[in-house]
Amino acid sequence: MGFMVVDELASRIGGKFKAHKSGAEVLEGRLGGRKVVLAKPRSYMNLSGGPLAGTARFFKIDASGLVVVHDELDVDYGSVRLKLGGGDNGHNGLRSITKSFGTKDYFRVRFGVGRPPGRMDAADYVLKDFSTTERRELALNVDRGADAVEELLAQGLTAAQNAFHSS
Structure with missing residues (x-):
């Protein structure tokens, strides 16, 4: 999900x-009135810290200055939550990023995917295709995730939280 939001941000910048050499795909541009570098690691998500740190x-x-966009099981599908720092909550990509940067203190834009039904394994759940209902809402939700990143960059964490946590 995070890559979909980053791709939407890239389309807003208008670049490719x-x-x-860091092991990521990068794009420089301006968002939220600030110079930004978008990065998509070419590694597995669980190893994304190295390419991002490079x-x-x-x-x-x-x-x-790091804003990580990632999926979040503990947030309902389509909801967007923002925070600074915190644990990895079992998210191996966040664990890799924290290890590579040596700190947990970076911004996170958490895109809700909800909890898996029943006893379904969380890894299987986040890798499965979206349901028909989720697919119908996907473009709008990706757009909201990109809006949250721009709001964070333009107005700061508190204003972005106020705008996106109430909806």
Whole structure:
């Protein structure tokens, strides 16, 4: 889900991702009135910290300037929640990013996917296709996720939380 939001942000910038020596696809542009570097690791999600840290070093971005967009099981499907820092809650991609940056203190835009039904394995759940209902709402939800990133960049965390946590 995070890649879909990042792709939407790239379309708003109007550029194309290019391969980078860090192991990520990168795109430079402006969002929310700020210069940004979008990065999509070419690794498995569980190993995304290395490529993101390499990209951040190259562009001289520290963890305080990092915004990670990721799926979140503990948030209802389609809801967007923002925060600074926190644990990885079993999310291996976040664990990799935290290890690579040496801190948990980076911004997160959490895109809700909800909990798996019954006893379904969480990994199987996040890798399955979207349901028909979810697919109908997907474009709107991806757009909201991208809007949340832009609001965070333009207005800061508190304003973005006020705008997106109430809806």
